[in-house]
Amino acid sequence: MDSDLLDIAEVAARSGLAPSALRFYEKKGLIVPAGRNGLRRSYAPEVVTRLALISCARRAGFTIAEIERVLRATPGDTALRERLSAKAREVDEDIARLIRMRDALDHAATCDHALLVDCPEFTSMLRVPVAA
Structure with a gap:
């Protein structure tokens, strides 16, 4: 062995x-x-x-x-490589969403609004940006 x-x-x-x-x-x-x-x-x-x-x-x-x-995968597997590129874009979207959530949670930890959901800064952090 x-x-x-x-x-x-x-x-x-x-x-x-x-x-x-x-x-x-x-x-x-x-x-x-x-x-x-x-x-x-x-x-x-x-x-x-x-x-x-x-x-x-x-x-x-x-x-x-x-x-x-x-x-x-081999270098000639173009269909897979296209799928990997699409998956990379999905991961980028997930990262952006998680960053927004992290920032909102950081803000929520110190926010002094009576109701957190009434805080415009908090709710704006959670909004999905509209693509131009």
Whole structure:
């Protein structure tokens, strides 16, 4: 057994994912074990980086099928690259929305209006900007 390999518990601890998630990702073909140590799966250390990518993509709203396509993408996969560009725009919109929410919450923490919803500054921060 290669001493550089990580068992499933180590990968789970390093990635912050449950072992059941690792087994699920393996079943879906997103990760591949390097072998077994007895009954326990073992993985190359690089799987932790791959899992970080998978976790980030999941938080960004990618489906398992989309992540599988990203992991197998080639330079000639123009349809996927167009989808990735569209997803980047969606993420930009999410970031803008979250920044507005953060700013509104920061203001709300110190606002002295009797009712927070009556504060024009607070409510203006939450409004979605109209595209020109």
